[in-house]
Amino acid sequence: MILTPEVLAIFILNALFAFFGIIAFILSVKIYFGWDLNSVSKKQYKLEKLSYLGATIIKYIFIIKVPLFLFFVFTLDKISNVLTGAMCGAGVVDATDTGTALFVLKIINLYIFAYWIVLHNEDMKHENQPFVKQKFGIFILAFFLFMAELIIEGIMFGSIEIDKMVSCCGTLYSSSSTSAISSIFALDTTFLLSLFYGIFLLIIFFYFIKNRYLFAISNAFFTIISLVTLIVFFGTYIYELPSHHCPFCYLQSDYYFVGYLIYTLLFLGTFYGLVVGFIESSKEDRDKSYKKSVIFNTLYVILLSSFVMIYFIKNGVWL
Structure with a gap:
């Protein structure tokens, strides 16, 4: 206790x-x-x-x-x-x-x-x-x-037992871990990034053709693939360390609490995307939800991509 x-x-x-x-x-x-x-x-x-x-x-x-x-x-x-x-x-x-x-x-x-x-x-x-x-x-x-x-x-x-040894995030979020989440590290990074940017482009496409159900489904898949790529790929650029994959550490002051912004943008973007498909609202309100979803999801993608580009510009190499 x-x-x-x-x-x-x-x-x-x-x-x-x-x-x-x-x-x-x-x-x-x-x-x-x-x-x-x-x-x-x-x-x-x-x-x-x-x-x-x-x-x-x-x-x-x-x-x-x-x-x-x-x-x-x-x-x-x-x-x-x-x-x-x-x-x-x-x-x-x-x-x-x-x-x-x-x-x-x-x-x-x-x-x-x-x-x-x-x-x-x-x-x-x-x-x-x-x-x-x-x-x-x-x-x-x-x-x-x-x-x-x-x-x-x-x-x-x-x-919770205070005197009991627990695993650190470096052990939990690694390919050598025996936890269920360790299986995601076996996935090809190029494949994951293709899914990430591909689903995001589908969200933009369904926004323009105003297909509300496909827009909502795309946001549902985007939530999952975003969390996976955040752990496997983008997180390492936030930490600037290829072996660090923890989805918690960038909530700390060492990383300027950027994790709160990351998760807030993802939540708002995908939530408003799901709202489009699940609530029968007026055309005006639905258009507002469409726009909010696209704006927050776009900011999320730009924010994560910027960490990768800034690292490459500073160091001249990829992790």
Whole structure:
């Protein structure tokens, strides 16, 4: 068990999240199974008022959840200093059996909650609120993932043993590692980069022909290939070290916290790309999502490519 001030703050906030999340879940169940916009009964009037309360709770959970995710990453880096062998958050994630699953679940929940917010905003633009049942139905499913995240997070921090030796990121993110992620280093770098830039060009192409479904699918694949190429190739140019592949270290001050910018651009670009395909919005709003996706994805590609070009200009060789 590790209980630093940062971890204690996370536990307190998680307890508040759980309390308000349960309230929102109860309201969502009532609204989902009782909503009838054509009804003029007292029950429907009460549900309409409850829908505003439930939506407000869910919205503010997400507003707090975004900076809390960044605080979670910061906490992993902070407590890595007290774990033998850990150099960054990667060692903390690998210190328990639930660390990797928790990190993946947190990212999935970020996308789900962000999708809920966009759907809610779209719903509020219409007088008849056509997405009420859909958005509260989504939250009913999201609630279980959300609670699973809180429980697994408690288990992870509770099972960390300070006196236990853990692996450093150099061991975890290498071709000699026995972890599942080590298999990506067997992939050909030229092939991965071709996929990376090729899928990005497809996103641009589908933007111009306005094929919303192919645009969304391309963004989904771009998320995966971006993370793989970031670890295998682009990260080494950020570190200027061919053997360093850790996706956590450039979140540290030594690299000017550039990792936060990298992941933010990738999240925003791919999220707005997925929104285009999954939300039935007006043409004006859809065009805005198209443009936001292209802008953030383009900035992401330019930022990562610039590290490679700057290194080559400075040193005259590739890594």
